[in-house]
Amino acid sequence: MSETADNQTTTESKIKPEDIHMPPSSFWPIILAVGFILIIGGLAISVSFSIVGIIITLVSAIGWVIEPVDTEENH
Numbered sequence: 218m219s220e221t222a223d224n225q226t227t228t229e230s231k232i233k234p235e236d237i238h239m240p241p242s243s244f245w246p247i248i249l250a251v252g253f254i255l256i257i258g259g260l261a262i263s264v265s266f267s268i269v270g271i272i273i274t275l276v277s278a279i280g281w282v283i284e285p286v287d288t289e290e291n292h
Contacts, residue, residue: 246281248280249277256271
């Protein structure tokens with residue numbers, strides 16, 4: 218085995234699951250995507266779809282921004 222492969226294996230074996238930081242789960246990105254789809258679809262179908270899409274997009278963007286951050290105390 219090469220020295221680089223040994224270093225990589227050694228480094229990977231030292232990583233513990235609690236050392237890996239992942240952002241908290243959120244449903245806001247999916248709702249934001251639905252809003253974008255309605256905006257684009259509204260351009261082809263009806264302005265009312267776009268208006269609903271704009272409202273959904275704004276609400277979901279604000280909701281995602283003000284969503285509580287997962288801190289170390291919550292782990």
